[in-house]
Amino acid sequence: MDIRMENMMALQRDEATSYEVYRRLSQVEKGPANRDVLLRIAADEKRHYALLRTRTGRDVRPARGKAWLYVLLARVLGVTFAVRRMELGEKDAGRLYANYPDMEDFVGMARDEERHEQELIGLIDEERLAYMGSVVLGLNDALVEFTGALAGFTLALGDSRLIALTGSITGIAAALSMASSEYLSTKSDKEPGKRPVKAAIYTGIAYVVTVVALVMPFVLISNALAALGVMLAAALLIIALFNYYYAVARAESFRRRFTEMAVLSFTVAGISFLIGYLLKALTGIEA
CATH class of the missing domain: 1.20.1260 (Ferritin)
Incomplete structure (x- = not known):
């Protein structure tokens, strides 16, 4: 042939x-x-x-x-x-x-x-895509803010279980706060076809799922620095998976979105890690 x-x-x-x-x-x-x-x-x-x-x-x-x-x-x-x-x-x-x-x-x-x-x-008008902005808000905020918070807790507290406990409380409170903010924002914008309650739920769920994934290494690994490394790897994986889905569904550039979110998250984590180290050194407080 x-x-x-x-x-x-x-x-x-x-x-x-x-x-x-x-x-x-x-x-x-x-x-x-x-x-x-x-x-x-x-x-x-x-x-x-x-x-x-x-x-x-x-x-x-x-x-x-x-x-x-x-x-x-x-x-x-x-x-x-x-x-x-x-x-x-x-x-x-x-x-x-x-x-x-x-x-x-x-x-x-x-x-x-x-x-x-x-x-x-312009083929499909799916609900999950209509609320994609809410999911992006929850994920972005959780990844950027929470990776930074856990990095700071790692140096300030040093104990994996204490970091997991503190992080869980902080994460759940932040998820509720973000969901409330998205509800009020959507209600004020009055975007056609978008319901404030559903937008809040999508934002809150995205935040909580991210929090659970990032806290889990500290629950499973006793060494705080090792858990921090696994957490950062998990954050990178979440960023990659979500942005691949978003890039395909929205026909956008995966590389640009992935790079932007990864740089933001890891920069904030690095700064927070440094702040935790400086506060611990200046105050002399040991966990």
Whole structure:
């Protein structure tokens, strides 16, 4: 089999898989308008597959595992995230089709892929994305403020259990404060489709989850400095996971957002660690 035929069959398999993914996503999506768009894209993918079959003369099975994975992503992280991940694949497929400019139907496929990207940009209006700003507020504040607080407590207190206790009390109080502030802010802004109570809940939950993840190393590890290192690694992981999700769902730059949040969090943690050291040295107080 020559390389050209291999490429065509690979494209054919991708189209079969994309059709299966979009078809299944349309079954997951509850909004009629969004479902219609997904079904139209699925129909295009099916047409592409049929066109490629006329070239290869062979039937190709879709990658069932990939289809299952995207449906799982849609159920867990939302259809928007799953579709945006598919969009990244669509860009790759468009570039592959562009390698065959001598075939008019292939060029047409490339144009279809570009159109899909545009349709997908404003595809889904999910509640979790409408409240993404509230989640960002809770996460950002918890990561920046709480990594700094725990770093300061580590030098000032020195005992892991005491740090965990103090940090938990501080974190829960801060979460309630942030949730209250988000409630009042949302109520004042009167943003369409955004409810103050839900915005407060999203902010509070994001803050509390982050607090639990950052305090846990001090609960499990007796050495305070070792726990601090694990906590900072956990903070970095949370920043990476959340910003990857946000970047895909919002079609923004992962590197820029990740770098910005990581630098802020670790700078504040470093300054707080230094302040804790200086206060301990100046006051002479030992925990």
